[in-house]
Amino acid sequence: MISADNYPSTALKEAVEAISSLPGVGKRSALRLALHLLKQPADKIHRFSAAIGGLADSVHYCKTCMMVSDGDTCSICADAKRDHDTICVVESVRDVMSIEATGQYHGVYHVLGGIISPIAGIGPSDLTIKELVERVSAGTEVILALSGDVEGETTSFYIYRQIAPSGCKVTTLARGLGFGDDLEYADSMTLGRSITNRQIFKP
Amino acid sequence: MISADNYPSTALKEAVEAISSLPGVGKRSALRLALHLLKQPADKIHRFSAAIGGLADSVHYCKTCMMVSDGDTCSICADAKRDHDTICVVESVRDVMSIEATGQYHGVYHVLGGIISPIAGIGPSDLTIKELVERVSAGTEVILALSGDVEGETTSFYIYRQIAPSGCKVTTLARGLGFGDDLEYADSMTLGRSITNRQIFKP
Numbered sequence: 331m332i333s334a335d336n337y338p339s340t341a342l343k344e345a346v347e348a349i350s351s352l353p354g355v356g357k358r359s360a361l362r363l364a365l366h367l368l369k370q371p372a373d374k375i376h377r378f379s380a381a382i383g384g385l386a387d388s389v390h391y392c393k394t395c396m397m398v399s400d401g402d403t404c405s406i407c408a409d410a411k412r413d414h415d416t417i418c419v420v421e422s423v424r425d426v427m428s429i430e431a432t433g434q435y436h437g438v439y440h441v442l443g444g445i446i447s448p449i450a451g452i453g454p455s456d457l458t459i460k461e462l463v464e465r466v467s468a469g470t471e472v473i474l475a476l477s478g479d480v481e482g483e484t485t486s487f488y489i490y491r492q493i494a495p496s497g498c499k500v501t502t503l504a505r506g507l508g509f510g511d512d513l514e515y516a517d518s519m520t521l522g523r524s525i526t527n528r529q530i531f532k533p
Numbered sequence: 534m535i536s537a538d539n540y541p542s543t544a545l546k547e548a549v550e551a552i553s554s555l556p557g558v559g560k561r562s563a564l565r566l567a568l569h570l571l572k573q574p575a576d577k578i579h580r581f582s583a584a585i586g587g588l589a590d591s592v593h594y595c596k597t598c599m600m601v602s603d604g605d606t607c608s609i610c611a612d613a614k615r616d617h618d619t620i621c622v623v624e625s626v627r628d629v630m631s632i633e634a635t636g637q638y639h640g641v642y643h644v645l646g647g648i649i650s651p652i653a654g655i656g657p658s659d660l661t662i663k664e665l666v667e668r669v670s671a672g673t674e675v676i677l678a679l680s681g682d683v684e685g686e687t688t689s690f691y692i693y694r695q696i697a698p699s700g701c702k703v704t705t706l707a708r709g710l711g712f713g714d715d716l717e718y719a720d721s722m723t724l725g726r727s728i729t730n731r732q733i734f735k736p
Contacts, residue, residue: 338602339593339601340603341588341591341592341603345587345588348584348585349584352570353566355566363556363558365626366555367588376586376589381551381552382570383578384544397541399542404541405541423568424564424568427564
């Protein structure tokens with residue numbers, strides 16, 4: 331009898347197990363995706379497989395900001411038109427992509443590669459904080475663009491203590507109501523902070 | 534600026550494009566999954582890539598029933614304890630797995646590899662109907678276990694016309710209310726059919 335753990339083909343089983351190891355993908359979805367791939371021509375499956383393998387073989391990290399890159403220096407760090415004295419510190423590659431998509435930021439980045447989390451066993455030495463300290467001098471502005479939860483605040487505070495002796499300017503993202511948000515639906519923490527940190531009205 | 538179509542790394546872009554070609558996976562989910570894979574050790578990424586490649590290289594199809602298999606004959610067709618005179622005709626590999634999971638069926642299968650659908654451009658010659666006709670004789674029972682929509686009914690009718698001359702017995706799945714279903718929530722087509730096809734009460 332073929333059940334959820336008893337596949338008709340070993341190769342199919344291995345593909346389902348690999349796909350279901352992805353976050354948010356269960357065994358049933360993985361089977362659906364594997365059977366979809368199975369219906370594709372062999373060369374398309376090989377291209378898919380090679381693209382995944384490329385994540386291990388062809389992705390480089392920028393030696394300055396630790397962003398994923400095609401070479402030793404990413405396109406942002408290589409761009410002379412950007413402000414190299416403003417460093418935006420983020421948790422992950424995806425945060426860089428989100429901020430770049432706004433088109434509002436013209437400085438450079440520093441990718442920590444995670445966030446301090448005792449529960450997940452991630453300490454300061456697992457992140458690229460040492461590399462950040464080496465980049466910072468008195469003329470630098472460091473923008474701490476980490477999440478607003480306990481881990482984010484802890485990491486921000488730890489980094490602040492490491493870089494403050496250099497005499498650099500340290501800023502953080504503005505927090506408050508989202509653009510177009512309704513007061514009625516805002517949580518009280520956000521609403522409270524947006525009153526405390528109120529800004530001059532510029533009509 | 535890095536936007537949705539402007540990735541910091543070519544390899545990352547290729548992985549995201551491959552993953553987002555899967556059904557039901559958008560660009561944002563694909564990026565999330567690719568970045569998750571990127572965080573894994575290289576040997577785990579290689580195993581994942583090899584498992585996908587295995588779908589092209591290591592999956593065989595049973596030469597009798599067209600089910601995916603590790604060799605030329607699947608474990609079901611190779612099983613002498615199963616009833617080889619009862620052939621259950623299904624659309625896909627997944628249907629075989631669903632029926633096997635019930636533990637209620639002891640015959641063999643025939644996987645069509647699709648269903649007749651003029652809209653999707655799938656005709657009888659794209660399916661394994663010719664191979665089914667060759668397996669059928671006067672002593673065979675063929676169970677048409679296709680979906681209950683127009684395409685399923687059309688395919689069932691087409692197959693019936695092809696195999697009826699052999700004198701085989703042709704049956705189809707019972708349709709009616711689901712086990713434990715409430716009359717109140719049943720659609721009228723299902724409820725109507727379950728009255729027309731009512732069965733002797735066996736207490």
